[in-house]
Amino acid sequence: MTDNDPQNQPTPPTRRAAVALWWATAWSEGGLLYRRWEELRLARRAGWHKMANWIKAVLALAGACAALVLLDGGIGVTNDAVNRLLDAAPAVQVGTDTSSGVWAVIDNPVRSYIAAHSASLPISASTVYTVWQVTGLFGLLGGFLRSSGACLTWTAWGAASIAMVWSATPADGRTIATGMAVLAWTAASAFALRGLSLRPAVFTQVHNAGARVEPHLHLPAPVTPPADDGTPDNVHPLQKR
Known part of the structure:
Protein backbone atom coordinates (compact mmCIF):
# COMPACT_ATOMS: atom_id res chain seq x y z
CA MET A 1 0.00 0.00 0.00
CA THR A 2 1.54 3.31 -1.12
CA ASP A 3 1.34 6.79 0.34
CA ASN A 4 -0.94 7.84 -2.50
CA ASP A 5 -3.61 5.53 -1.25
CA PRO A 6 -6.72 7.62 -0.47
CA GLN A 7 -7.22 5.62 2.69
CA ASN A 8 -3.94 6.95 4.13
CA GLN A 9 -4.73 10.66 3.43
CA PRO A 10 -5.74 12.79 6.51
CA THR A 11 -9.39 13.63 6.70
CA PRO A 12 -9.99 17.39 6.21
CA PRO A 13 -11.68 19.08 9.16
CA THR A 14 -15.39 19.59 8.92
CA ARG A 15 -17.01 23.02 8.92
CA ARG A 16 -18.21 22.55 12.47
CA ALA A 17 -14.71 21.70 13.62
CA ALA A 18 -13.30 24.73 11.80
CA VAL A 19 -15.83 27.02 13.47
CA ALA A 20 -15.05 25.51 16.85
CA LEU A 21 -11.32 26.04 16.28
CA TRP A 22 -11.86 29.69 15.24
CA TRP A 23 -14.07 30.30 18.29
CA ALA A 24 -11.48 28.86 20.64
CA THR A 25 -8.70 30.86 19.02
CA ALA A 26 -10.70 34.11 19.11
CA TRP A 27 -11.45 33.74 22.84
CA SER A 28 -7.90 32.76 23.76
CA GLU A 29 -5.67 35.39 25.32
CA GLY A 30 -4.79 37.92 22.63
CA GLY A 31 -7.56 36.73 20.32
CA LEU A 32 -10.00 38.96 18.47
CA LEU A 33 -13.03 38.44 20.68
CA TYR A 34 -10.89 38.44 23.81
CA ARG A 35 -9.51 41.90 23.00
CA ARG A 36 -12.96 43.27 22.18
CA TRP A 37 -14.33 41.95 25.48
CA GLU A 38 -11.48 43.52 27.42
CA GLU A 39 -12.08 46.87 25.71
CA LEU A 40 -15.78 46.65 26.53
CA ARG A 41 -15.08 45.65 30.14
CA LEU A 42 -12.67 48.54 30.69
CA ALA A 43 -14.76 51.15 28.84
CA ARG A 44 -16.58 52.33 31.96
CA ARG A 45 -13.38 53.10 33.83
CA ALA A 46 -11.55 54.44 30.78
CA GLY A 47 -14.12 57.14 30.07
CA TRP A 48 -15.18 58.60 26.74
CA HIS A 49 -11.75 59.85 25.68
CA LYS A 50 -9.85 56.62 26.38
CA MET A 51 -12.37 53.98 25.35
CA ALA A 89 -58.40 79.98 20.69
CA PRO A 90 -61.33 82.30 20.08
CA ALA A 91 -61.97 83.18 16.46
CA VAL A 92 -60.65 86.57 15.43
CA GLN A 93 -62.34 88.66 12.77
CA VAL A 94 -59.79 89.02 10.01
CA GLY A 95 -60.31 91.28 7.07
CA THR A 96 -62.56 93.75 8.90
CA ASP A 97 -61.56 96.98 10.59
CA THR A 98 -62.26 95.98 14.18
CA SER A 99 -59.37 97.84 15.83
CA SER A 100 -59.59 101.46 16.83
CA GLY A 101 -57.23 104.23 17.81
CA VAL A 102 -53.54 104.37 16.97
CA TRP A 103 -53.23 100.58 17.02
CA ALA A 104 -55.71 100.36 14.12
CA VAL A 105 -53.17 102.03 11.81
CA ILE A 106 -50.95 98.95 12.18
CA ASP A 107 -53.38 96.16 13.06
CA ASN A 108 -56.02 96.66 10.38
CA PRO A 109 -53.57 96.45 7.43
CA VAL A 110 -52.13 93.26 8.93
CA ARG A 111 -55.60 91.73 9.22
CA SER A 112 -56.42 92.72 5.65
CA TYR A 113 -53.15 91.32 4.30
CA ILE A 114 -53.63 87.98 6.12
CA ALA A 115 -57.23 87.70 4.91
CA ALA A 116 -56.21 88.37 1.31
CA HIS A 117 -53.32 85.90 1.21
CA SER A 118 -54.50 82.97 3.36
CA ALA A 119 -57.47 81.76 1.30
CA SER A 120 -55.50 78.85 -0.20
CA LEU A 121 -53.95 77.74 3.11
CA PRO A 122 -55.18 74.64 4.97
CA ILE A 123 -55.81 76.78 8.06
CA SER A 124 -58.12 79.71 8.52
CA ALA A 125 -57.10 83.35 8.41
CA SER A 126 -58.04 83.63 12.08
CA THR A 127 -55.49 80.93 12.95
CA VAL A 128 -52.79 82.69 10.91
CA TYR A 129 -53.48 85.93 12.74
CA THR A 130 -53.27 84.13 16.11
CA VAL A 131 -49.92 82.60 15.12
CA TRP A 132 -48.71 86.05 14.11
CA GLN A 133 -49.64 87.45 17.52
CA VAL A 134 -48.09 84.54 19.45
CA THR A 135 -44.86 84.83 17.46
CA GLY A 136 -44.56 88.51 18.24
CA LEU A 137 -45.22 87.90 21.92
CA PHE A 138 -42.61 85.14 22.00
CA GLY A 139 -40.02 87.39 20.36
CA LEU A 140 -40.78 90.24 22.77
CA LEU A 141 -40.60 88.19 25.98
CA GLY A 142 -37.73 85.96 24.84
CA GLY A 143 -35.71 88.92 23.65
CA PHE A 144 -36.24 90.64 27.00
CA LEU A 145 -34.74 87.53 28.60
CA ARG A 146 -31.75 87.89 26.22
CA SER A 147 -32.41 84.83 24.09
CA SER A 148 -30.55 85.03 20.79
CA GLY A 149 -33.17 82.98 18.94
CA ALA A 150 -35.97 85.16 20.28
CA CYS A 151 -34.11 88.31 19.20
CA LEU A 152 -33.83 86.95 15.67
CA THR A 153 -37.52 86.00 15.75
CA TRP A 154 -38.46 89.50 16.90
CA THR A 155 -36.40 91.08 14.12
CA ALA A 156 -37.97 88.89 11.42
CA TRP A 157 -41.46 89.41 12.88
CA GLY A 158 -41.03 93.18 12.84
CA ALA A 159 -39.77 93.22 9.25
CA ALA A 160 -42.68 91.03 8.13
CA SER A 161 -45.22 93.18 9.97
CA ILE A 162 -43.86 96.39 8.45
CA ALA A 163 -43.98 94.80 4.99
CA MET A 164 -47.63 93.79 5.50
CA VAL A 165 -48.53 97.30 6.64
CA TRP A 166 -46.85 98.79 3.57
CA SER A 167 -48.58 96.37 1.21
CA ALA A 168 -52.14 96.53 2.62
CA THR A 169 -52.41 100.24 3.45
CA PRO A 170 -54.01 102.48 0.79
CA ALA A 171 -51.57 104.55 -1.24
CA ASP A 172 -52.61 107.90 0.23
CA GLY A 173 -51.73 106.86 3.81
CA ARG A 174 -49.10 104.19 3.14
CA THR A 175 -46.08 106.28 4.09
CA ILE A 176 -47.57 107.48 7.39
CA ALA A 177 -48.81 104.00 8.37
CA THR A 178 -45.45 102.40 7.58
CA GLY A 179 -43.59 105.10 9.50
CA MET A 180 -45.81 104.56 12.55
CA ALA A 181 -45.24 100.79 12.30
CA VAL A 182 -41.49 101.33 12.22
CA LEU A 183 -41.65 103.66 15.22
CA ALA A 184 -43.82 101.25 17.20
CA TRP A 185 -41.54 98.31 16.44
CA THR A 186 -38.45 100.37 17.30
CA ALA A 187 -39.95 101.44 20.64
CA ALA A 188 -40.84 97.84 21.51
CA SER A 189 -37.33 96.75 20.49
CA ALA A 190 -35.99 98.67 23.49
CA PHE A 191 -37.37 95.76 25.54
CA ALA A 192 -37.04 92.91 23.04
CA LEU A 193 -33.42 93.71 22.09
CA ARG A 194 -32.31 94.65 25.59
CA GLY A 195 -28.57 94.39 26.08
CA LEU A 196 -27.58 94.54 22.41
CA SER A 197 -25.06 97.19 21.40
CA LEU A 198 -23.92 98.43 18.00
CA ARG A 199 -20.44 99.22 19.30
CA PRO A 200 -17.79 96.62 18.54
CA ALA A 201 -16.56 94.82 21.60
CA VAL A 202 -12.87 95.29 22.34
CA PHE A 203 -11.16 92.75 24.56
CA THR A 204 -7.79 93.58 26.10
CA GLN A 205 -5.85 90.79 27.71
CA VAL A 206 -3.03 91.57 30.11
CA HIS A 207 -0.83 88.66 31.03
CA ASN A 208 0.82 89.22 34.41
CA ALA A 209 2.57 86.23 35.85
CA GLY A 210 3.29 88.07 39.10
CA ALA A 211 7.03 87.70 38.76
CA ARG A 212 9.16 90.44 40.29
CA VAL A 213 11.39 92.13 37.75
CA GLU A 214 14.59 93.66 39.07
CA PRO A 215 16.81 95.76 36.82
CA HIS A 216 20.42 94.63 36.48
CA LEU A 217 23.29 96.73 35.21
CA HIS A 218 26.07 94.75 33.58
CA LEU A 219 29.43 96.53 33.22
CA PRO A 220 32.33 95.05 31.24
CA ALA A 221 35.35 93.95 33.23
CA PRO A 222 38.24 96.41 33.12
CA VAL A 223 41.03 95.48 30.74
CA THR A 224 44.51 95.57 32.33
CA PRO A 225 47.19 96.67 29.86
CA PRO A 226 50.23 94.40 29.61
CA ALA A 227 53.37 95.42 31.45
CA ASP A 228 55.93 97.36 29.40
CA ASP A 229 59.30 95.49 29.48
CA GLY A 230 60.99 97.67 26.89
CA THR A 231 60.62 95.20 24.00
CA PRO A 232 59.08 96.72 20.87
CA ASP A 233 55.82 95.13 19.85
CA ASN A 234 56.71 95.01 16.15
CA VAL A 235 59.50 92.45 16.58
CA HIS A 236 58.45 88.84 16.12
CA PRO A 237 60.69 85.75 16.46
CA LEU A 238 61.71 84.04 13.24
CA GLN A 239 59.95 80.73 12.74
CA LYS A 240 61.69 77.84 11.09
CA ARG A 241 59.88 75.69 8.56
Missing part, protein backbone atom coordinates in the same frame (compact mmCIF):
# COMPACT_ATOMS: atom_id res chain seq x y z
CA ALA A 52 -12.04 52.12 22.06
CA ASN A 53 -13.19 53.86 18.91
CA TRP A 54 -15.61 51.10 17.94
CA ILE A 55 -17.42 51.52 21.27
CA LYS A 56 -17.72 55.26 20.64
CA ALA A 57 -19.15 54.59 17.18
CA VAL A 58 -21.73 52.13 18.54
CA LEU A 59 -22.79 54.53 21.31
CA ALA A 60 -23.01 57.47 18.90
CA LEU A 61 -25.10 55.46 16.43
CA ALA A 62 -27.43 54.26 19.20
CA GLY A 63 -27.80 57.81 20.52
CA ALA A 64 -28.58 59.17 17.05
CA CYS A 65 -31.24 56.49 16.49
CA ALA A 66 -32.81 57.21 19.88
CA ALA A 67 -32.80 60.96 19.16
CA LEU A 68 -34.50 60.41 15.80
CA VAL A 69 -37.19 58.25 17.40
CA LEU A 70 -37.82 60.80 20.17
CA LEU A 71 -37.79 63.68 17.70
CA ASP A 72 -40.29 61.95 15.44
CA GLY A 73 -42.61 61.27 18.34
CA GLY A 74 -42.09 64.73 19.82
CA ILE A 75 -42.95 66.46 16.55
CA GLY A 76 -46.22 64.54 16.34
CA VAL A 77 -47.17 65.34 19.94
CA THR A 78 -46.19 69.01 19.55
CA ASN A 79 -48.15 69.30 16.32
CA ASP A 80 -51.29 67.86 17.95
CA ALA A 81 -50.90 70.17 20.96
CA VAL A 82 -50.48 73.26 18.80
CA ASN A 83 -53.49 72.34 16.67
CA ARG A 84 -55.67 71.86 19.76
CA LEU A 85 -54.44 75.14 21.22
CA LEU A 86 -55.20 77.04 18.03
CA ASP A 87 -58.60 75.40 17.71
CA ALA A 88 -59.41 76.36 21.30
Whole structure:
Protein backbone atom coordinates (compact mmCIF):
# COMPACT_ATOMS: atom_id res chain seq x y z
CA MET A 1 0.00 0.00 0.00
CA THR A 2 1.54 3.31 -1.12
CA ASP A 3 1.34 6.79 0.34
CA ASN A 4 -0.94 7.84 -2.50
CA ASP A 5 -3.61 5.53 -1.25
CA PRO A 6 -6.72 7.62 -0.47
CA GLN A 7 -7.22 5.62 2.69
CA ASN A 8 -3.94 6.95 4.13
CA GLN A 9 -4.73 10.66 3.43
CA PRO A 10 -5.74 12.79 6.51
CA THR A 11 -9.39 13.63 6.70
CA PRO A 12 -9.99 17.39 6.21
CA PRO A 13 -11.68 19.08 9.16
CA THR A 14 -15.39 19.59 8.92
CA ARG A 15 -17.01 23.02 8.92
CA ARG A 16 -18.21 22.55 12.47
CA ALA A 17 -14.71 21.70 13.62
CA ALA A 18 -13.30 24.73 11.80
CA VAL A 19 -15.83 27.02 13.47
CA ALA A 20 -15.05 25.51 16.85
CA LEU A 21 -11.32 26.04 16.28
CA TRP A 22 -11.86 29.69 15.24
CA TRP A 23 -14.07 30.30 18.29
CA ALA A 24 -11.48 28.86 20.64
CA THR A 25 -8.70 30.86 19.02
CA ALA A 26 -10.70 34.11 19.11
CA TRP A 27 -11.45 33.74 22.84
CA SER A 28 -7.90 32.76 23.76
CA GLU A 29 -5.67 35.39 25.32
CA GLY A 30 -4.79 37.92 22.63
CA GLY A 31 -7.56 36.73 20.32
CA LEU A 32 -10.00 38.96 18.47
CA LEU A 33 -13.03 38.44 20.68
CA TYR A 34 -10.89 38.44 23.81
CA ARG A 35 -9.51 41.90 23.00
CA ARG A 36 -12.96 43.27 22.18
CA TRP A 37 -14.33 41.95 25.48
CA GLU A 38 -11.48 43.52 27.42
CA GLU A 39 -12.08 46.87 25.71
CA LEU A 40 -15.78 46.65 26.53
CA ARG A 41 -15.08 45.65 30.14
CA LEU A 42 -12.67 48.54 30.69
CA ALA A 43 -14.76 51.15 28.84
CA ARG A 44 -16.58 52.33 31.96
CA ARG A 45 -13.38 53.10 33.83
CA ALA A 46 -11.55 54.44 30.78
CA GLY A 47 -14.12 57.14 30.07
CA TRP A 48 -15.18 58.60 26.74
CA HIS A 49 -11.75 59.85 25.68
CA LYS A 50 -9.85 56.62 26.38
CA MET A 51 -12.37 53.98 25.35
CA ALA A 52 -12.04 52.12 22.06
CA ASN A 53 -13.19 53.86 18.91
CA TRP A 54 -15.61 51.10 17.94
CA ILE A 55 -17.42 51.52 21.27
CA LYS A 56 -17.72 55.26 20.64
CA ALA A 57 -19.15 54.59 17.18
CA VAL A 58 -21.73 52.13 18.54
CA LEU A 59 -22.79 54.53 21.31
CA ALA A 60 -23.01 57.47 18.90
CA LEU A 61 -25.10 55.46 16.43
CA ALA A 62 -27.43 54.26 19.20
CA GLY A 63 -27.80 57.81 20.52
CA ALA A 64 -28.58 59.17 17.05
CA CYS A 65 -31.24 56.49 16.49
CA ALA A 66 -32.81 57.21 19.88
CA ALA A 67 -32.80 60.96 19.16
CA LEU A 68 -34.50 60.41 15.80
CA VAL A 69 -37.19 58.25 17.40
CA LEU A 70 -37.82 60.80 20.17
CA LEU A 71 -37.79 63.68 17.70
CA ASP A 72 -40.29 61.95 15.44
CA GLY A 73 -42.61 61.27 18.34
CA GLY A 74 -42.09 64.73 19.82
CA ILE A 75 -42.95 66.46 16.55
CA GLY A 76 -46.22 64.54 16.34
CA VAL A 77 -47.17 65.34 19.94
CA THR A 78 -46.19 69.01 19.55
CA ASN A 79 -48.15 69.30 16.32
CA ASP A 80 -51.29 67.86 17.95
CA ALA A 81 -50.90 70.17 20.96
CA VAL A 82 -50.48 73.26 18.80
CA ASN A 83 -53.49 72.34 16.67
CA ARG A 84 -55.67 71.86 19.76
CA LEU A 85 -54.44 75.14 21.22
CA LEU A 86 -55.20 77.04 18.03
CA ASP A 87 -58.60 75.40 17.71
CA ALA A 88 -59.41 76.36 21.30
CA ALA A 89 -58.40 79.98 20.69
CA PRO A 90 -61.33 82.30 20.08
CA ALA A 91 -61.97 83.18 16.46
CA VAL A 92 -60.65 86.57 15.43
CA GLN A 93 -62.34 88.66 12.77
CA VAL A 94 -59.79 89.02 10.01
CA GLY A 95 -60.31 91.28 7.07
CA THR A 96 -62.56 93.75 8.90
CA ASP A 97 -61.56 96.98 10.59
CA THR A 98 -62.26 95.98 14.18
CA SER A 99 -59.37 97.84 15.83
CA SER A 100 -59.59 101.46 16.83
CA GLY A 101 -57.23 104.23 17.81
CA VAL A 102 -53.54 104.37 16.97
CA TRP A 103 -53.23 100.58 17.02
CA ALA A 104 -55.71 100.36 14.12
CA VAL A 105 -53.17 102.03 11.81
CA ILE A 106 -50.95 98.95 12.18
CA ASP A 107 -53.38 96.16 13.06
CA ASN A 108 -56.02 96.66 10.38
CA PRO A 109 -53.57 96.45 7.43
CA VAL A 110 -52.13 93.26 8.93
CA ARG A 111 -55.60 91.73 9.22
CA SER A 112 -56.42 92.72 5.65
CA TYR A 113 -53.15 91.32 4.30
CA ILE A 114 -53.63 87.98 6.12
CA ALA A 115 -57.23 87.70 4.91
CA ALA A 116 -56.21 88.37 1.31
CA HIS A 117 -53.32 85.90 1.21
CA SER A 118 -54.50 82.97 3.36
CA ALA A 119 -57.47 81.76 1.30
CA SER A 120 -55.50 78.85 -0.20
CA LEU A 121 -53.95 77.74 3.11
CA PRO A 122 -55.18 74.64 4.97
CA ILE A 123 -55.81 76.78 8.06
CA SER A 124 -58.12 79.71 8.52
CA ALA A 125 -57.10 83.35 8.41
CA SER A 126 -58.04 83.63 12.08
CA THR A 127 -55.49 80.93 12.95
CA VAL A 128 -52.79 82.69 10.91
CA TYR A 129 -53.48 85.93 12.74
CA THR A 130 -53.27 84.13 16.11
CA VAL A 131 -49.92 82.60 15.12
CA TRP A 132 -48.71 86.05 14.11
CA GLN A 133 -49.64 87.45 17.52
CA VAL A 134 -48.09 84.54 19.45
CA THR A 135 -44.86 84.83 17.46
CA GLY A 136 -44.56 88.51 18.24
CA LEU A 137 -45.22 87.90 21.92
CA PHE A 138 -42.61 85.14 22.00
CA GLY A 139 -40.02 87.39 20.36
CA LEU A 140 -40.78 90.24 22.77
CA LEU A 141 -40.60 88.19 25.98
CA GLY A 142 -37.73 85.96 24.84
CA GLY A 143 -35.71 88.92 23.65
CA PHE A 144 -36.24 90.64 27.00
CA LEU A 145 -34.74 87.53 28.60
CA ARG A 146 -31.75 87.89 26.22
CA SER A 147 -32.41 84.83 24.09
CA SER A 148 -30.55 85.03 20.79
CA GLY A 149 -33.17 82.98 18.94
CA ALA A 150 -35.97 85.16 20.28
CA CYS A 151 -34.11 88.31 19.20
CA LEU A 152 -33.83 86.95 15.67
CA THR A 153 -37.52 86.00 15.75
CA TRP A 154 -38.46 89.50 16.90
CA THR A 155 -36.40 91.08 14.12
CA ALA A 156 -37.97 88.89 11.42
CA TRP A 157 -41.46 89.41 12.88
CA GLY A 158 -41.03 93.18 12.84
CA ALA A 159 -39.77 93.22 9.25
CA ALA A 160 -42.68 91.03 8.13
CA SER A 161 -45.22 93.18 9.97
CA ILE A 162 -43.86 96.39 8.45
CA ALA A 163 -43.98 94.80 4.99
CA MET A 164 -47.63 93.79 5.50
CA VAL A 165 -48.53 97.30 6.64
CA TRP A 166 -46.85 98.79 3.57
CA SER A 167 -48.58 96.37 1.21
CA ALA A 168 -52.14 96.53 2.62
CA THR A 169 -52.41 100.24 3.45
CA PRO A 170 -54.01 102.48 0.79
CA ALA A 171 -51.57 104.55 -1.24
CA ASP A 172 -52.61 107.90 0.23
CA GLY A 173 -51.73 106.86 3.81
CA ARG A 174 -49.10 104.19 3.14
CA THR A 175 -46.08 106.28 4.09
CA ILE A 176 -47.57 107.48 7.39
CA ALA A 177 -48.81 104.00 8.37
CA THR A 178 -45.45 102.40 7.58
CA GLY A 179 -43.59 105.10 9.50
CA MET A 180 -45.81 104.56 12.55
CA ALA A 181 -45.24 100.79 12.30
CA VAL A 182 -41.49 101.33 12.22
CA LEU A 183 -41.65 103.66 15.22
CA ALA A 184 -43.82 101.25 17.20
CA TRP A 185 -41.54 98.31 16.44
CA THR A 186 -38.45 100.37 17.30
CA ALA A 187 -39.95 101.44 20.64
CA ALA A 188 -40.84 97.84 21.51
CA SER A 189 -37.33 96.75 20.49
CA ALA A 190 -35.99 98.67 23.49
CA PHE A 191 -37.37 95.76 25.54
CA ALA A 192 -37.04 92.91 23.04
CA LEU A 193 -33.42 93.71 22.09
CA ARG A 194 -32.31 94.65 25.59
CA GLY A 195 -28.57 94.39 26.08
CA LEU A 196 -27.58 94.54 22.41
CA SER A 197 -25.06 97.19 21.40
CA LEU A 198 -23.92 98.43 18.00
CA ARG A 199 -20.44 99.22 19.30
CA PRO A 200 -17.79 96.62 18.54
CA ALA A 201 -16.56 94.82 21.60
CA VAL A 202 -12.87 95.29 22.34
CA PHE A 203 -11.16 92.75 24.56
CA THR A 204 -7.79 93.58 26.10
CA GLN A 205 -5.85 90.79 27.71
CA VAL A 206 -3.03 91.57 30.11
CA HIS A 207 -0.83 88.66 31.03
CA ASN A 208 0.82 89.22 34.41
CA ALA A 209 2.57 86.23 35.85
CA GLY A 210 3.29 88.07 39.10
CA ALA A 211 7.03 87.70 38.76
CA ARG A 212 9.16 90.44 40.29
CA VAL A 213 11.39 92.13 37.75
CA GLU A 214 14.59 93.66 39.07
CA PRO A 215 16.81 95.76 36.82
CA HIS A 216 20.42 94.63 36.48
CA LEU A 217 23.29 96.73 35.21
CA HIS A 218 26.07 94.75 33.58
CA LEU A 219 29.43 96.53 33.22
CA PRO A 220 32.33 95.05 31.24
CA ALA A 221 35.35 93.95 33.23
CA PRO A 222 38.24 96.41 33.12
CA VAL A 223 41.03 95.48 30.74
CA THR A 224 44.51 95.57 32.33
CA PRO A 225 47.19 96.67 29.86
CA PRO A 226 50.23 94.40 29.61
CA ALA A 227 53.37 95.42 31.45
CA ASP A 228 55.93 97.36 29.40
CA ASP A 229 59.30 95.49 29.48
CA GLY A 230 60.99 97.67 26.89
CA THR A 231 60.62 95.20 24.00
CA PRO A 232 59.08 96.72 20.87
CA ASP A 233 55.82 95.13 19.85
CA ASN A 234 56.71 95.01 16.15
CA VAL A 235 59.50 92.45 16.58
CA HIS A 236 58.45 88.84 16.12
CA PRO A 237 60.69 85.75 16.46
CA LEU A 238 61.71 84.04 13.24
CA GLN A 239 59.95 80.73 12.74
CA LYS A 240 61.69 77.84 11.09
CA ARG A 241 59.88 75.69 8.56
